Amino acid sequence: MVVQPPEVTQFYATNGYYFPDGCLPGAMVRDAMQKVTALEVNPPKEMAHPWNLKAHLLADWIYDLCTHPAILDAAEAILGPDILMQAADMFVKPAHTTRIINWHQDANYWGLDPFELVTGWIALTDVFPENGCMRYMPGTHLQDKLEHIETYSENSALTRGQEIPGIDESRAVPVALKAGQMSMHHCLLAHASGPNTTDASRIGLAVRYIPTHVRQTTGPAMSGILVRGVDEYGHFQSDPIPSGSFTPETIAAHDRSMAPHAATNYSTA
Numbered sequence: 001m002v003v004q005p006p007e008v009t010q011f012y013a014t015n016g017y018y019f020p021d022g023c024l025p026g027a028m029v030r031d032a033m034q035k036v037t038a039l040e041v042n043p044p045k046e047m048a049h050p051w052n053l054k055a056h057l058l059a060d061w062i063y064d065l066c067t068h069p070a071i072l073d074a075a076e077a078i079l080g081p082d083i084l085m086q087a088a089d090m091f092v093k094p095a096h097t098t099r100i101i102n103w104h105q106d107a108n109y110w111g112l113d114p115f116e117l118v119t120g121w122i123a124l125t126d127v128f129p130e131n132g133c134m135r136y137m138p139g140t141h142l143q144d145k146l147e148h149i150e151t152y153s154e155n156s157a158l159t160r161g162q163e164i165p166g167i168d169e170s171r172a173v174p175v176a177l178k179a180g181q182m183s184m185h186h187c188l189l190a191h192a193s194g195p196n197t198t199d200a201s202r203i204g205l206a207v208r209y210i211p212t213h214v215r216q217t218t219g220p221a222m223s224g225i226l227v228r229g230v231d232e233y234g235h236f237q238s239d240p241i242p243s244g245s246f247t248p249e250t251i252a253a254h255d256r257s258m259a260p261h262a263a264t265n266y267s268t269a
Contacts, residue, residue: 124180
């Protein structure tokens with residue numbers, strides 16, 4: 001089992017996040033960034049669902065980012081040795097965009113028991129306040145689910161524009177990362193991000209990891225891939241590991257996994 005220094009696990013337990021952690025090879029990150037940029041210019045055609053959600057099912061190079069040993073070691077130090085990857089969502093914030101991510105909790109629409117999901121946010125470009133890095137609200141993971149208002153704002157990058165009212169911005173912690181670094185946050189930690197006022201896109205990959213003992217209690221069926229250890233529970237449907245990049249087979253697998261969540265605008269995926 002991967003063991004973090006006690007101060008790391010204690011910091012995560014108290015604050016609900018830790019960064020920076022993990023470190024991907026520079027060549028791997030640059031290659032992925034270039035491929036994502038190309039996909040933004042020429043999006044894949046004839047897809048039933050957004051390619052950037054559960055993107056790890058579509059391409060082996062995205063899956064490889066999510067399962068690199070340095071990344072899984074960081075996840076294991078928090079979650080233990082038996083880990084499912086539930087989703088990997090690519091977030092591209094173009095240059096000079098006003099779109100934001102409202103203050104929210106990742107687990108707002110997920111029926112999980114217990115709430116032990118960790119989101120690993122992997123930076124594919126440098127991220128900092130000026131290009132809309134995440135901001136964390138320390139300790140909010142200890143307050144269970146908070147009230148969310150669905151704004152459906154066109155300026156929000158969230159599926160329903162969901163937002164936690166009354167957040168004290170003065171306590172927010174900016175999550176500045178270098179390309180290849182990762183932050184980790186609890187699924188009940190309130191977080192947000194602002195606009196990108198720079199001349200370049202901000203690109204990151206948000207990967208959701210759960211220990212295998214977690215189960216789903218409500219909502220459309222979630223799926224996942226065992227990425228480390230063993231699964232003695234079988235609580236989630238199993239997705240295939242992708243072979244190739246945006247092939248007919250990977251697109252079909254993506255469609256099967258995403259279809260049950262289309263009616264919720266993918267907020268439950």
